[in-house]
Amino acid sequence: MKRSNLPCSTFIALALLLSCLSYLISIPKAEAKLLDKIMAVFDDKIITLSEVNQIKSNATIRKQIAPQIYYFNDFSPQEVVASITQTLLIRGALGDSGIIISDNHVESEIKSTEKRLQLDRESLLTLLHNSNTSFEEYFEITRAAIEYDAFKSIILTPLISITEQNIKNTFYKQYSSKQTLSFRYDLIAYSIEKSKLNSNQANNLKDAVSQYQKNGLLPEELRDLSVTDLGNISEDGLTPEMVALLKNSDEGSISDPIVVHGQYQLFFIKSKNLVESDIYLKNKERIERELFEKEAQQVLIAWLEREKQKHFIEYFFETLSK
Incomplete structure (x- = not known):
């Protein structure tokens, strides 16, 4: 269990959790089976099994809208909960920097998507319905995608350094077998x-x-x-x-x-x-992009681990690494 440096958040989450458990104990077993299962607690937010299952049920459209968030394939409970936690951590970090993605911003992005795909709102709603996705879900997925891109640009990118030497050395390794170099x-x-x-x-x-x-x-x-x-x-x-x-x-x-x-x-x-510098120049941008994405994943993992230490997080399935 990872405990917060902020006692108030910890006490709120513990009180909420104890309240839920107390209620479960007080009701008949048959009725208890109908209750939603708690998968995780993040500060004062409860992540439920039904929430996890709903995300899994429309995985395809989520990967299309926000591939930077839903990049995994299985959509296991562990992966889904990790994606929710990541979104909450990123939203909190942006908020601390004074950046809030407003409803108007999200609506503007959705209208741009409609225009690009030549869809009206009714056609969009039909598409979402066929993908088992409500408009409210689509709205929040879009918000999370915008937040991630803002986070990557404002917070993550300054932590990443790709030097000319890194690019050159990678290029030489990739083309070392070419005798023409x-x-x-x-x-x-x-x-x-x-x-x-x-x-x-x-x-x-x-x-x-x-x-x-x-x-x-x-x-x-x-x-x-x-x-x-x-x-x-x-x-x-x-x-x-x-x-x-x-x-x-x-x-x-x-x-x-x-x-x-x-x-x-x-x-x-x-x-x-x-x-033959033209060979290098033709591949430089591709190599830099590949190196950036590789390092970005490593930096993101380290950043998430640091941020988790500032929050109360508890998981309720054994296989998730805490």
């Missing part, structure tokens, strides 16, 4: 005689050079390490072995060591730029 590098080379290192020291060479990059300190066995700034260089100025090594190394990283003329050599890749 050619690069220019800005390199710093590190080298040391192979005979001066035992096997254990050789295995730790990359880590040692990486630490040297950060703090300027070298272990005693690397006192003879040579450092050479190769500057900006094309693949034409590198051996085939170096080309293969660097193609599989990320910008901003240190390559694995190779042996060249009796020396261990490894490289810090200050920059790695595609010569």
